[in-house]
Amino acid sequence: MSSSSTSALSLNPLTSRAIHKRNYPSNLTICRPSSSPTKICCSQNQQQSNLSVLRFTLGIPGLDESYLPRYIGYGFGALLALNHFLGSDSSSITSAQLRMEALGLSLASFSAVVPFLGRFLKGASPTTQKSIHEEGVEQIFAMSKDIAPGLREDLAWGTYVLLRNTNSISVLISVEDALCVRGYWSVPKDMPKESIPDRFRKQTQRIGLSELKDGMYLQQSADSELKEMVPAGTRSLLVQPIREARQFSSSHTETRKGFILLASGIDYAFTEKDRAWIASIANKFSGIVLSSYS
Amino acid sequence: MDAGILQRFVVPLNPPRQRHVSRPSRIRVSLNSQGDYGGPKPTRELLAEWVSKNDDFVRSLPIYVGGASLAAVLLNRAVSGIAPVADASSSQSRADLLALGMAVTNILNGLVWLSIRPKTISVVDPNGVDCRRIYHGLPEFVTSELLWAWESISNVTCCRSLIVVYDGICILQIGFADVLQPNGDEPMGVDADKLIQGSLYKGVMRSGSQSYLANLSLYPGKTELPFLPSNTQAAILQPLGEKGMAIVGGDTIRGFTTSDQAWITLIAEKLDATLAKAVNKTQVTVEEKS
Numbered sequence: 001m002s003s004s005s006t007s008a009l010s011l012n013p014l015t016s017r018a019i020h021k022r023n024y025p026s027n028l029t030i031c032r033p034s035s036s037p038t039k040i041c042c043s044q045n046q047q048q049s050n051l052s053v054l055r056f057t058l059g060i061p062g063l064d065e066s067y068l069p070r071y072i073g074y075g076f077g078a079l080l081a082l083n084h085f086l087g088s089d090s091s092s093i094t095s096a097q098l099r100m101e102a103l104g105l106s107l108a109s110f111s112a113v114v115p116f117l118g119r120f121l122k123g124a125s126p127t128t129q130k131s132i133h134e135e136g137v138e139q140i141f142a143m144s145k146d147i148a149p150g151l152r153e154d155l156a157w158g159t160y161v162l163l164r165n166t167n168s169i170s171v172l173i174s175v176e177d178a179l180c181v182r183g184y185w186s187v188p189k190d191m192p193k194e195s196i197p198d199r200f201r202k203q204t205q206r207i208g209l210s211e212l213k214d215g216m217y218l219q220q221s222a223d224s225e226l227k228e229m230v231p232a233g234t235r236s237l238l239v240q241p242i243r244e245a246r247q248f249s250s251s252h253t254e255t256r257k258g259f260i261l262l263a264s265g266i267d268y269a270f271t272e273k274d275r276a277w278i279a280s281i282a283n284k285f286s287g288i289v290l291s292s293y294s
Numbered sequence: 295m296d297a298g299i300l301q302r303f304v305v306p307l308n309p310p311r312q313r314h315v316s317r318p319s320r321i322r323v324s325l326n327s328q329g330d331y332g333g334p335k336p337t338r339e340l341l342a343e344w345v346s347k348n349d350d351f352v353r354s355l356p357i358y359v360g361g362a363s364l365a366a367v368l369l370n371r372a373v374s375g376i377a378p379v380a381d382a383s384s385s386q387s388r389a390d391l392l393a394l395g396m397a398v399t400n401i402l403n404g405l406v407w408l409s410i411r412p413k414t415i416s417v418v419d420p421n422g423v424d425c426r427r428i429y430h431g432l433p434e435f436v437t438s439e440l441l442w443a444w445e446s447i448s449n450v451t452c453c454r455s456l457i458v459v460y461d462g463i464c465i466l467q468i469g470f471a472d473v474l475q476p477n478g479d480e481p482m483g484v485d486a487d488k489l490i491q492g493s494l495y496k497g498v499m500r501s502g503s504q505s506y507l508a509n510l511s512l513y514p515g516k517t518e519l520p521f522l523p524s525n526t527q528a529a530i531l532q533p534l535g536e537k538g539m540a541i542v543g544g545d546t547i548r549g550f551t552t553s554d555q556a557w558i559t560l561i562a563e564k565l566d567a568t569l570a571k572a573v574n575k576t577q578v579t580v581e582e583k584s
Contacts, residue, residue, distance in 0.1 A: 069356075072399045076392045083392070087385035096374035097386045100367065104393040107363050110356075111396055114403055117352055120345035122412050150435065153567070161560045165553065268342070273450060277557055280446030284439075 066115050073111030080104045119268065138187060142196040143180040155180040158260075158281050166278065167269040168238075168262040170230060172200060174209075175242060175258040175285045183263075184231045203229055209259050215240045215279070217270065236269040238262045242282045257286055353411060356404030363397035417545050420454050422523035425471040425481035429463060436572045440466050443561050450557075452549035453542045455522055459486050459495075460538030460569050469543070470523050482521045492518040495539055498531045504559055505531040508548045519543075532558055535566035 058065060080101055084093070143155060155173055159182035162171045170183035179197045187196060218237040230237070242258040260282055264270070270278070345352050367390050428437060440458065447453045448469065455469035464484040471481035489495055494515045498505050507513050507529045510522075519529065519541065528544040540562055544550055550558075 069399050069403050072396060076396050080389060080392050083385050083388045087388060094374065094386065096370055097389055099370055100386065100389040100393055103363060103366055103370075104389060104396065107359070107393060107396040107400070110359055111400060114356055114400065117341075117345055117355075118403075118407065120342045121352060121407065122346075122349055157564050157567075161557075161564075165556050165560065273551070273553065276450040277446070277553075280442075280450060283446065284442050 066118055069111040069114045073108040073114075076111075077105055077108030080108070139184050140187060140196065141182045142193060144178050144197040144201075145194070147178045151175070151178060154284065158284065159183075162260070162262060162278065162281060166262065166264075166274050167266060168264045170234075170263040172204070172229075172261040173258070173285070174201070174204060174261075185229055186231050200229065204259075204261070209239055209261065215275070217275070230263045231265075233265050234263045235267045236264045238264075238270050238275070238278065240275075240278050240282045242286045244286050350411075353407040354404055356400040356407070358404075360397040360400035360404065363393060363400070367393050367397070415546050415548065417452070418525055418527050420470040420523035420543070420545055421525055422455075422470040422472045423479060423481050425467055425469065427464075427467040427481075427483070429465040432465065433572050433575070436568055439565065439568050441468075443565055444468050446561065447542060447558065451542075451554045452528070452544040452546045454545045455526065455541075455543035457484055457521065457541040457543075458534070458538065458565070459484065459489060459541075460534060461573060462486055462490060464489075465538075465569070467521065471521055472523050484521045489518065489539075494518045494531060498533050498539055499536065502533060502536075504533070504555060504562075506550060506555060507531070508550075510543075530555065530558055532562045534562050535570065538566065538569065540565070 058068075084097075084101055088097075141159075143152060147155070155175070155178065158173055159171045159180055162168060163183055168183070170181075170185050172179070172181045172185075174180075179201050181196065181200055185200075187199070191199065216237075216239040238261070240260040240262075242260065244257045260278060262270070262278065371390065428440065432440075444456050444466070447456060453469070455471060456466065457464065457468075458466040464486045467481075467484050474480040474482045492515075494505075495518075507515075510516055510526050510529050519526075522529065522541070522543045526543040526545070527547045528549050530540075530542040530544075530550055532540045532542065534540055540558075542550075542558060
């Protein structure tokens with residue numbers, strides 16, 4: 001009815017078409033997993049290189065050809081040892097043969113290490129996911145109560161995006177008083193939905209995750225105090241602090257507003273680029289002025 | 295992983311302030327200084343960093359090792375006076391053959407690594423001027439979200455220009471832009487109406503999904519994007535729901551990876567939701583006023 005020129009926004013007058021409402025599930029929902037072991041689908045293959053070359057493959061499903069040197073190293077090394085002990089009398093082993101065996105063993109150990117080195121080269125693809133099927137591990141999505149709707153939507157979207165686009169299987173975002181968990185976490189079976197955020201808040205406060213100044217990236221599986229929260233198959237962890245820089249303070253201190261915790265089922269799950277994106281998601285929450293959500 | 299054990303060091307861990315870790319810790323104290331943090335501390339992955347830095351050398355390392363071993367096998371035979379005949383009759387020959395087999399495996403592996411080395415493509419600096427135009431009258435939360443999207447995308451990907459057109463209006467033009475007049479300083483504006491009439495916009499809206507122009511110079515539709523710097527190498531056209539489009543210009547051919555594309559898609563969905571909410575609010579305000 002009114003013309004667009006009177007409105008402050010000055011956008012074209014809207015048609016009566018319904019605006020498509022984004023359906024980020026922001027209610028408290030908990031899904032019980034099926035009884036069969038769940039294979040977690042990871043994000044798409046993050047290839048940085050454009051592979052237009054034919055790669056050698058034996059065609060055996062499930063055999064990763066990049067590990068072939070390791071298998072060959074083990075096999076031939078075992079054969080060398082066999083040859084040494086059974087192939088000839090121990091008295092008649094010449095020094096030439098001993099030299100050869102020493103060379104063979106060092107080659108075998110080098111071959112075994114080669115696939116490990118290959119993972120860190122540019123263009124290497126991540127290994128397959130480990131499936132998590134333990135008792136007490138459930139896929140949950142819970143958020144603290146009494147959060148402004150705008151922040152609720154942001155938390156729902158942030159957790160969704162992190163789960164979908166990185167190799168993580170569980171995510172926890174804590175911003176000031178609000179806390180949101182999503183993904184596979186180990187919670188006691190009969191815990192009511194409402195008390196889950198509080199439980200996580202207590203655990204993270206005990207460990208002191210919000211006190212971290214810089215991010216922390218545990219790349220391989222480690223015994224950790226976080227075992228109670230994360231599922232047992234977790235191998236890498238990333239903690240990204242959410243900072244709020246105070247521009248008006250003379251000392252330019254940074255206060256810590258919260259953190260993002262990500263857990264994944266594979267080693268070396270988060271590449272440099274992944275971590276940069278995770279930092280930018282953290283920036284989204286750091287710029288939030290909670291009062292602006294109304 | 296077995297080889298991962300190479301990484302672990304057994305170093306007595308200094309007990310943190312709050313908790314005393316009494317078990318034999320296999321984690322080395324990290325470089326971060328945490329005041330009150332009592333949780334696990336990460337190791338410095340030295341091997342991983344070294345490999346990433348010396349990528350070329352590591353790729354050809356197996357070839358050198360294999361080649362050197364081959365030469366060593368033959369040399370050994372020559373020096374010890376055994377005829378260089380490859381038969382498996384004596385244990386010496388068998389050991390030689392096994393070593394040869396492993397050397398060849400290493401050489402082949404090195405060749406495979408060299409063949410899949412990603413080509414480094416150089417960055418082309420866009421020639422244009424810096425530009426920062428945001429539509430006035432947008433609510434604060436929309437502006438901050440738009441600026442956050444720009445900062446994220448430009449920091450992580452090779453993006454150097456970002457244009458957001460929504461509901462027939464250019465809401466955001468930020469980054470590098472072509473100049474209005476040659477030798478001038480004024481960045482060229484975005485003619486939103488013309489863009490919307492063009493085939494690029496219509497095609498993207500019809501398909502409803504992202505369009506990645508990996509090498510923009512090969513694309514004839516480039517003329518519909520005159521506001522981008524003339525030497526923009528790659529562009530992503532991302533629809534924002536049904537009412538808008540975001541144009542992301544990059545400085546490297548095929549510079550956006552699949553993960554970048556996925557992130558840009560999800561960020562665009564968020565922007566669409568935010569903008570729709572803002573427009574919805576305005577409609578309500580406008581209706582209340584009238």
